Amino acid sequence: MKKIALTILTALPAFLLTFIFMSRGQVPQNGIKLAAFATGFIFFNSMFFMMLYTGKTDRYRSAVYITTAVFFVISFISHMFEARGSMSFTDDTLFNCEIPFCHIVTTMALIPYAFTKTIIFPGSLLEGYAAIGSMIVIWLLACFTIGRGWCGWGCFFGGLDEGFSKILKKPVIKEISPKWKYAPFLVLLFVAVTSAYFLQPTYCSWLCPFKTVTEYEPITDTASLVKTIIFLSIFIALVIIFPLMTKKRTQCSFFCPFGAMQSATNYISPFAIKIDAAKCVNCKLCIKSCPTLSISESNLKSGAAGITCVRCGKCVDVCPKGAAAYHIKGVGDNFDGASRVLALYAFFLFMAIFLGGDFIGGVERLLKFITTGSFI
Ligand code: SF4
């Protein structure tokens, strides 16, 4: 009883803050909107409560992360049908800046903007669904707080390959060369250089697997046919088949250029995963279970997870000796408990602010479908 009361007390500020952020200062009055908001608020906060109460992180983070990705897709597609009547876009859509902005665009937009002051992505700058202005502010906030925790707690796509990676109990492919985790850095280099050269978002135009579940160019010529084949192939391979077979997040870890870029922000984020060599018994459970190949033997020796770590907490949960732990840089080992709570606060609040709307939007569409037979 005392533990429950203490956990509620610890979680109380998060309950209040998420209430403000998720309701955007105004609790909906309408029946379906109110039910969707209540579902989102209760689900997010009960998962946070369980993280604090049980001391386990990944299981509850993952539940929110995966369901949000599914609801994001439902909400996004419904929105596209509502706004345009289909998932496809036309030249007019591009010209009128009616393409929602996605964080992966930053990997292609920064260099052209720095040199030519041209924003190559034609999405709406200040208003509309996922406007560039608000997305850039949120991304900068994440860089200085949760770092690549974005890819474990904030990305509305990441839950898709994570979901498939959780389906089988044991991996079919057991050994993966850790060198694969450097592949996204090559993709990043390629898309940054080609986008700067052609002044086009080349990843969006030619490579993004998530076009499959969001919006796409209609097939009208050879180029659009080739693009569609590429989007579909990468989606099926890296978001479905390889996560199933390896139990790793293969799209995020072996392909995503945004993940590669965001890795660098782990240097400025105050949070980290440390490994206490004095407690570690070298069982390698953390190495086997890390979904992003971010722990190796050399990390066990150096005392910290690798730069590609998404702060998911899986290694912390599986470590039998409590050697892997959330850590605030510069804070002593005696404060590990408080460091974990503060780290979880930062990650969870970011998740609630950034993904809460997608979750609620998806639930709302689903309830609409159940009650009216239509998502829009
Ligand atoms: S090192 Fe740990 S926290 Fe980081 S991605 Fe791997 S399992 Fe998750």
Ligand code: SF4
């Ligand atoms: S799971 Fe824990 S004890 Fe085992 S190798 Fe990793 S840090 Fe060491």
